[in-house]
Amino acid sequence: MPTDVRIKKGLNINLVGVAEAITSKAVASNVYTINLSDFHGVTPKMLLKEGAEVKAGEPIFFNKAYPAMKFVSPVSGELVEIERGARRRILTLKILADKEQTTLEHTPVDVSKATDDEIRAFLLESGCWPFIMQRPYDVIAHPEDVPKAIFISAYITAPLAADINYTLKGKEKELQAAISGLAKLTPGKVHIGIGQGQDSPFSSLSGFESHRVSGPHPAGLVGTLINKIDPINKGERVWTLSPQDLVIIGEAFLTGKFNPERLVALVGSCVKKPRYYSVKIGAEISTFLYSSGVNLKDFRVINGNVLTGSRSRPDGSLGFYNNTVSVIPEGDDYEFFGWNKPVFDKISPTRSLTFSWLQPNKKYDLDTNTNGEHRAFVVTGLYEEVFPLDIYPLQLLKACMYKDLDEMEQLGLYEVIPEDFSLTEFVCISKQPHQDIIREGLDYLQKEIG
């Protein structure tokens, strides 16, 4: 029986610059960039040399640890640059796009008849596999694993995030194909969280267990859904996907082509006209950033939402997993007596001369200032107010810091990924880097236990 998920603990961060429900066309990007840092833990092995011609959907490199897992080009063109860093580690791949796009075609898969092996092989070959993420460890799923269940959250609560009810409208056919296909990869269920009372493109689909989710952020994080429905135990594998990636997978099943185009929300207080753009993965952010206009000189471009995204630049590129680009002011300025004067223009979880509790629906224009210095953990009980999982957040963070494997396991590190700690990081009075701590903890755990 489907369970409803009602979250009480949490905090909605209302920011200025929500995207209007308008889709504009972005200028076609000349160069498309694949950023290897999007694929955590993947050691790439190149299939092409610099200067090679490549079709859209054609493999460029594969995962050294699992050669069948291929990563494909989003567009057709010439592989113009392989940028390498220290010890010749590949950082980015740049593809100069052709004017006339050609796409590598695979045989479409009839998801109702295909076996799980066929679907797995198709996803690996078509370049769709990296969309499937695995918990524990927050890495790309291992194709030989059999997951306990697949979780997808179609209820988005992150600040300024793209509204998938808008971006995925009319994509029901693709979504259905992707869900039906993925369902064959697990003997368990596909769980999808849908916002209570929302007009979701998922509500007309079938072949999964739907859960009505309500409550403040992080109710929309897939980690919250998993924890409330079927928490992960040691040794189990759970796969997660983002709704917007299902469209690409579904389209590949139906047409045999890898089409990396998606609706991207350009948001944030620095954007003059926040709205949606139809963009391909890897496109240069400036191709749509400046057509919306920026109203400040000193801004930060974030690939993703403001809580979990990665830092980028105007000449950076749209990340593999992102459907949001946030632009907010940099906060590299001092504030006179900022620590004791009453604060009206910032969000605070407390009421210590901070007044955001008076106006819970006000939209704030927050910048990247830390509003204080890094300190040891002092205050207790605050994280618990915004952390709905059945886990002790402070204790788990400390276990990760002193690298006690037993404690990390027992306190539930298998169940979380860094984004689950994005809100505790936001409210942290000691300004500790929670997501980095969890990431390092996960990497250590994976290295030691696997």
Add this chain to the structure above:
Amino acid sequence: MSEKRLTIKKRLHIIKHRLRGNKMAPAFSAFHTFLFTPDETTHSGSHIRSADDLKRTMNMVIMALIPVLLFSFFNTGYQHFAAIDAASGTPRVVSLWENFLTWENFWLGFKLVMPLVIISYGVGLLVEFIFAVIKGHEVEEGYLVTGMLVPLIVPIDTPLWMLAVAVVFGVVIGKEVFGGTGMNILNPALTIRAFLFFAYPTWMSGDKVWVHGAVARTGTPDAISGETILGSLAQNNAYDYSTADMFFGFIPGSVGETSAFLILLGGLFLIFSKIASWRIMVSAVLGALAMGLIFNGVVDMGWIGEGSSFYSLMNFEFWKHLIVGGLAFGIVYMATDPVTGSQTNRGKWFYGFLIGFLSVMIRVFNPAYPEGVFLAILLMNVFAPTIDHYVVRGNVNRRLKRMKAATIYPKITDGKSEELKAETV
């Protein structure tokens, strides 16, 4: 005005960069961040952060202590003059406007309390700065609250050199050896208090030290009493203070501990601003009431007679324990210290309850010194990690139990993984 401010800001910014890597950088940074919140931006993780930092949090506690400090000025003076009147045979009846809120009281209190505050902050912050410079870390805010608490929990006539020695001991042994703010096991302010109590017991207990001048006048014709209510009870003597006196704080005691009313207001302020844990405060009050009721019950059952040395304290109405002595102050400002207290919400209930419970117990049974709050809190500081351990264990056990039903599917391996190697370039 704004232009001048801008130049100060720029100048400080330049000095900050010039001092980078220098040993004195933490000391400068302490002043700099006091004036300006720094220009630090987020590097990873969440790109935005909430408005609160540790300075703001600590500042809230200090604000909650200011009324108590102001009250202590008046009460110090009032108790001194009232004791003189009482010794000369004309006991005073307190009246807020006529004989309490007077300049005479305030000035005497100010002259006596401020040196304690200055010594506490001066010596404590000096030690903090020295450690910050030696160890190369930032000067942390913990002492801002400790420094305010210390003068409020000592007897008014505590010699300043004694206080200075105790502060050095408390900051070094109570905090810095563990790694500074956030790492300490014992509440630093109470460590200082405990050091004073055990090193100089004659200055910290007895029937003289609680009113200014009582010690100095001992043995002279002008001798006055400096006894607290709990002290009188411990001697099975009567006391002549009304319940209202006790609640509003017109009674002798440590500098800032007397006014349960203002402490209550401070506590409500801290709960409202979400700085201090209401769980600890509520459960500590419940614990104190429970122990008080048990003692009242023992007396009611006739298990101890009036001859017992514990009779008066045990017979003291259970709820009045909350408004005399340091219990209220301890519960609101000391037990709620997040670093040394229990860190889990469930643990806080046990932690707080035991503090209240043990405080009243020690208060009644300690023959040498009828007060137990600081000992109870220090004891529970030591046990807080144990409490947390068992609370967290509950969560861990739930997880281990769940693990027995884990559904782990075997991997599918079909040897596909080799075929691509030849194409590698």
